[in-house]
Amino acid sequence: MELDNIIHSRRTCRDYSTKKVPMKLIGEILDVCRFAPSSANIQNWQFIVVTNQDKREKISDICRNQSWMADAPVHLIICNKRDEGKSIFKESGEFYCIQNCAIIAANIILKAHDVGLASAIVGALDPYEMQKLLHMPDDVIPDMVITIGYPNSLDEDQFREEMKYLTYFEEWGQKDRENDIWPLSKHVKVATKKIKQATNRAKAKLIKR
Numbered sequence: 001m002e003l004d005n006i007i008h009s010r011r012t013c014r015d016y017s018t019k020k021v022p023m024k025l026i027g028e029i030l031d032v033c034r035f036a037p038s039s040a041n042i043q044n045w046q047f048i049v050v051t052n053q054d055k056r057e058k059i060s061d062i063c064r065n066q067s068w069m070a071d072a073p074v075h076l077i078i079c080n081k082r083d084e085g086k087s088i089f090k091e092s093g094e095f096y097c098i099q100n101c102a103i104i105a106a107n108i109i110l111k112a113h114d115v116g117l118a119s120a121i122v123g124a125l126d127p128y129e130m131q132k133l134l135h136m137p138d139d140v141i142p143d144m145v146i147t148i149g150y151p152n153s154l155d156e157d158q159f160r161e162e163m164k165y166l167t168y169f170e171e172w173g174q175k176d177r178e179n180d181i182w183p184l185s186k187h188v189k190v191a192t193k194k195i196k197q198a199t200n201r202a203k204a205k206l207i208k209r
């Protein structure tokens with residue numbers, strides 16, 4: 001799929017089918033996503049792939065009882081080796097390490113969509129309980145769970161703020177720019193229509209699989 005299309009048509013999935021996910025696809029996703037950028041190329045991430053039903057149920061409980069998660073055939077835990085960041089970046093290390101894990105997580109959900117899988121990032125979790133369940137060392141923090149599987153249905157399109165409210169130039173609050181970028185609305189009508197059509201096509205294809 002083309003990148004714009006992947007970004008636009010991805011939606012969080014909280015309703016998974018029981019269809020098994022080939023491990024080959026999970027391998028493909030992780031193999032490409034490990035090329036994500038990270039501060040000083042520290043790559044402070046590792047992954048735990050969980051498919052065991054009992055464990056997935058426990059993980060759902062640990063994630064503030066989000067019971068829908070248990071139906072997702074794969075739970076991917078993004079593990080943050082933050083102490084490596086702390087040793088290099090001192091007091092900024094923890095912050096940088098979380099940034100890095102967020103970036104690889106974004107890659108993973110987009111690549112999952114690209115290979116025909118649906119996903120959801122779950123950030124609401126109890127790190128201590130997760131460490132205990134998965135026998136993780138104390139210095140490795142579970143940052144997120146990404147649920148992966150084939151969708152029964154996808155969430156409705158979520159609202160996105162218009163570009164004109166999102167961008168300032170040169171300093172906070174400065175909306176004007178001399179050249180002719182704004183208003184984007186003059187380009188938006190055509191672009192929005194094209195994006196909607198492409199998104200609907202991609203979503204229909206994903207559900208059909």
Ligand SMILES: Cc1cc2nc3c(=O)[nH]c(=O)nc-3n(C[C@H](O)[C@H](O)[C@H](O)COP(=O)(O)O)c2cc1C
Binds near residue numbers: 010012014124158
């Ligand atoms: C860091 C992060 C944490 C999230 N945590 C949860 C979560 O705990 N539970 C959940 O149902 N969705 C969670 N989400 C999914 C968001 O609710 C979802 O991405 C957002 O509503 C936009 O919808 P979309 O992904 O379908 O575009 C999380 C997303 C991110 C990026």
